[in-house]
Amino acid sequence: MARAFTHLVLITFITLSLFLQLIAGDSALLRNRYPGARPAMVLPLYLSSPNSTSSALDPRRQLYGSESKRHPNARMRLHDDLLLNGYYTTRLWIGTPAQMFALIVDTGSTVTYVPCSSCEQCGRHQDPKFQPDSSSTYEPVKCTIDCNCDGDRIQCVYERQYAEMSTSSGVLGEDIISFGNQSDLPPQRAVFGCENVETGDLYSQHADGIMGLGRGDLSIMDQLVDKNVISDSFSLCYGGMDVGGGAMVLGGISPPSDMVFGYSDPVRSPYYNIDLKEIHVAGKQLPLNANIFDGKHGTVLDSGTTYAYLPEAAFLAFKDTILKELQSLKQISGPDPNYNDICFSGAGIVASQLSKSFPVVDMVFGNGDKYSLAPENYMFRHSKVRGAYCLGIFQNGKDPTTLLGGIVVRNTLVMYDREQEKIGFWKTNCAELWERLQDSLAPSPLPPNSEVSNPTEASEPSVAPSLSQNNAPPGELKIAQITMLISFNITYVDIKPHITELAGLFAHELNVNTSQVHLLNFTSSGNDSLSKWAITPKSDAHYISNTTATNIISRLAEHRVQLPDTYGNYELIDWSVEHPSKNWWQQYFWVLGLAFLIALLIGLSILGTFLIWRKRQQNLHTYKPVDAAVTEQELQPL
Structure with a gap:
C-alpha cells in the first residue's frame, strides 16, 4: 500500500513538474533503485487432459499472410529479461473496467491465472490482485461434470504443480480479456484462473501470474482458436543478450522465406516438441545415438524455462566438444558456488563479437534443416567476472527429455504453427521486431463469421495508453523534447565503444524508436561518467504527449529501465522538457x-x-408574400 502511494505521489509530482516546466522551464531531481531477481520456471508435472481442468527485419517484408488477412492478430510487447528475471512477461487486461496484469509467457502451461482478491496465500507481486466484484462482466464458471468442483460443488476449480514444487490453485472464472491497444484483436471473453493459494517460486516472483499458451481447453490459444477469432498459430521473439524484451503475436503471420522449420507432433507429447536429430559443434556432429533426443517427451520447447537441458549422454558429449573448442580461453569458477557451472574468461564484453571466441552450434531436424545457435543461445554472462561467460546448457538429471528453454531462442522469431504441425525458427533482432510489427503491419478486419461475446462491454476496454503513441491528443500538453542528465559509475573510455548499443537499449526500455534517442554530451570524472540525452518525437509526429513524457521520466527515476551490468549503475540526475517553438502567428x-x-x-x-x-425604403411599397413556401427537409441521419 505504501509503495503504491509512493508511486502515485511520484507520478503526480512528475506530471505537475512537466506542466510547470512548460510555463517556467523548471527541472527536478529524482532518485530510486529497484534490484532485480532471478527465479526460473520449468515444466509442470501434472498435465491437462482434453476434458479435464484438474491438471532485424527487412523493411520490405510483411509478416501478414493470407491466413492473417482473414483473422486479426494480437500483437503484444514482451517485457523483462530472461536471465535477470528468469522469464518474459506480457501485459493482459481482465474485466470491465480493465485490470492490468504482468503474466509470464509460458508455452508449458495450459491455464492463465492471476492472484484473486480472496487469495489466502499469495505473494507481493507487480500489480494489485484481481477484484471480481469490481468487474461488471465477471462470471464464475459453475460446477459441471466436465470440471473439478469446489467443496460446495458450486464453482469449477483448478490446481497446477510444477517440477520445482511450486503450486497454484484457485477457482475458474470468465471475463473479458483485452490484449492492449497495439493489437487489432478485439477483447474476448475467456476462462482464467483466480488464484487462492500459491507456493514456491510462484509466491516469490515479481510477475503476477502465468499466461498459458500450451495445448488444452483452458489454454488462451485454444479458447481464441475455438472462437474463430485468430488462426491456430502464435509467435514469440525473445530479446538477445543484455537486451531483454521482445514481441509476441497471437495468430498467424507470413513466415520469412528463409525461416527454418521442424515437424512438431501434437500426439507425441502434450508439450510443443521438435524432431531434433543431431547437434553439431563447429561443424562436427556429436557422436550420439540417433534416438537420443526422442526419449520420454522428446525435444520440448518451453518458453517458461530459462536454460536448456540435455539427456546425460548428449550433455557429456556436448560439454567435451565445447571444452576442446575453447582451449584458448581460461576456464574459471562459476558465479554461484552452489552450482558447478562451466565458465570461461577472456572473450570480451561485446555480445556481437562472441562468435569470434565461441563456436557455432547447429541443431539438425528430421527434414535436414539446421537451426544455428549463436553464442548468446547457449552461453550467459558471468555475473561476477567481467568478460566471462558460462555454459547455459545443462544435464537434465536422469530424465531422457531434451528441454530447450528461452536461452536457445534469444533473438529468434519462433513460430508455433499448430495448424500445420510445425515450428519455425528465424534469427533476427527481436528488439527491433516489435517496432517493425507496429510500423509496417496494418490492422486486419474481423472475419465475417466471427462473433465477440458481449460486444457492448468488449468494444471499449479500459486499457492504458501506449507509450509509443507520441502524438499528443487534443487538449493534452505537448512536448517537443525531453532532455535528461544521467550518470554512470563507469568511465567514458569503457562506455564509449557501446554508445550506439546503449542508445538502442534506452529506446527499447523507454518504448520509443532508436531514431528518437540522441546523445548530446558525455564527460568523465574519475571512475564516473555524466551523459546528456534527448528524446525527440517520432519522425511522423510533431510532439511527445505529456503521458509519454511522464512515463519516460518515471521509468528512469524509479530505475525500471534495466541495463546490462556492462554499464554499471545509472542515476537520473536531472531532466527538463521543452515545449514546441511557436510560429509568428501563434x-x-x-x-x-x-x-x-x-x-x-x-x-x-x-x-x-x-x-x-x-427597411425604411421597403416600407414605401406594398408587401407581397411568396406564392408557395418550400418545405424544410429533415437532416439526414449520420
Missing part, C-alpha cells in the same frame, strides 16, 4: 484575434446601418 494569435474582433464589430455596425436604411 505568438501573436491574441493580437490577430483582437484585430479580427474589432473589424467584425465595425462590419456589423455598417451592416446594421444599411439594413435600417433598407
Whole structure:
C-alpha cells in the first residue's frame, strides 16, 4: 500500500513538474533503485487432459499472410529479461473496467491465472490482485461434470504443480480479456484462473501470474482458436543478450522465406516438441545415438524455462566438444558456488563479437534443416567476472527429455504453427521486431463469421495508453523534447565503444524508436561518467504527449529501465522538457484575434446601418408574400 502511494505521489509530482516546466522551464531531481531477481520456471508435472481442468527485419517484408488477412492478430510487447528475471512477461487486461496484469509467457502451461482478491496465500507481486466484484462482466464458471468442483460443488476449480514444487490453485472464472491497444484483436471473453493459494517460486516472483499458451481447453490459444477469432498459430521473439524484451503475436503471420522449420507432433507429447536429430559443434556432429533426443517427451520447447537441458549422454558429449573448442580461453569458477557451472574468461564484453571466441552450434531436424545457435543461445554472462561467460546448457538429471528453454531462442522469431504441425525458427533482432510489427503491419478486419461475446462491454476496454503513441491528443500538453542528465559509475573510455548499443537499449526500455534517442554530451570524472540525452518525437509526429513524457521520466527515476551490468549503475540526475517553438502567428494569435474582433464589430455596425436604411425604403411599397413556401427537409441521419 505504501509503495503504491509512493508511486502515485511520484507520478503526480512528475506530471505537475512537466506542466510547470512548460510555463517556467523548471527541472527536478529524482532518485530510486529497484534490484532485480532471478527465479526460473520449468515444466509442470501434472498435465491437462482434453476434458479435464484438474491438471532485424527487412523493411520490405510483411509478416501478414493470407491466413492473417482473414483473422486479426494480437500483437503484444514482451517485457523483462530472461536471465535477470528468469522469464518474459506480457501485459493482459481482465474485466470491465480493465485490470492490468504482468503474466509470464509460458508455452508449458495450459491455464492463465492471476492472484484473486480472496487469495489466502499469495505473494507481493507487480500489480494489485484481481477484484471480481469490481468487474461488471465477471462470471464464475459453475460446477459441471466436465470440471473439478469446489467443496460446495458450486464453482469449477483448478490446481497446477510444477517440477520445482511450486503450486497454484484457485477457482475458474470468465471475463473479458483485452490484449492492449497495439493489437487489432478485439477483447474476448475467456476462462482464467483466480488464484487462492500459491507456493514456491510462484509466491516469490515479481510477475503476477502465468499466461498459458500450451495445448488444452483452458489454454488462451485454444479458447481464441475455438472462437474463430485468430488462426491456430502464435509467435514469440525473445530479446538477445543484455537486451531483454521482445514481441509476441497471437495468430498467424507470413513466415520469412528463409525461416527454418521442424515437424512438431501434437500426439507425441502434450508439450510443443521438435524432431531434433543431431547437434553439431563447429561443424562436427556429436557422436550420439540417433534416438537420443526422442526419449520420454522428446525435444520440448518451453518458453517458461530459462536454460536448456540435455539427456546425460548428449550433455557429456556436448560439454567435451565445447571444452576442446575453447582451449584458448581460461576456464574459471562459476558465479554461484552452489552450482558447478562451466565458465570461461577472456572473450570480451561485446555480445556481437562472441562468435569470434565461441563456436557455432547447429541443431539438425528430421527434414535436414539446421537451426544455428549463436553464442548468446547457449552461453550467459558471468555475473561476477567481467568478460566471462558460462555454459547455459545443462544435464537434465536422469530424465531422457531434451528441454530447450528461452536461452536457445534469444533473438529468434519462433513460430508455433499448430495448424500445420510445425515450428519455425528465424534469427533476427527481436528488439527491433516489435517496432517493425507496429510500423509496417496494418490492422486486419474481423472475419465475417466471427462473433465477440458481449460486444457492448468488449468494444471499449479500459486499457492504458501506449507509450509509443507520441502524438499528443487534443487538449493534452505537448512536448517537443525531453532532455535528461544521467550518470554512470563507469568511465567514458569503457562506455564509449557501446554508445550506439546503449542508445538502442534506452529506446527499447523507454518504448520509443532508436531514431528518437540522441546523445548530446558525455564527460568523465574519475571512475564516473555524466551523459546528456534527448528524446525527440517520432519522425511522423510533431510532439511527445505529456503521458509519454511522464512515463519516460518515471521509468528512469524509479530505475525500471534495466541495463546490462556492462554499464554499471545509472542515476537520473536531472531532466527538463521543452515545449514546441511557436510560429509568428501563434505568438501573436491574441493580437490577430483582437484585430479580427474589432473589424467584425465595425462590419456589423455598417451592416446594421444599411439594413435600417433598407427597411425604411421597403416600407414605401406594398408587401407581397411568396406564392408557395418550400418545405424544410429533415437532416439526414449520420
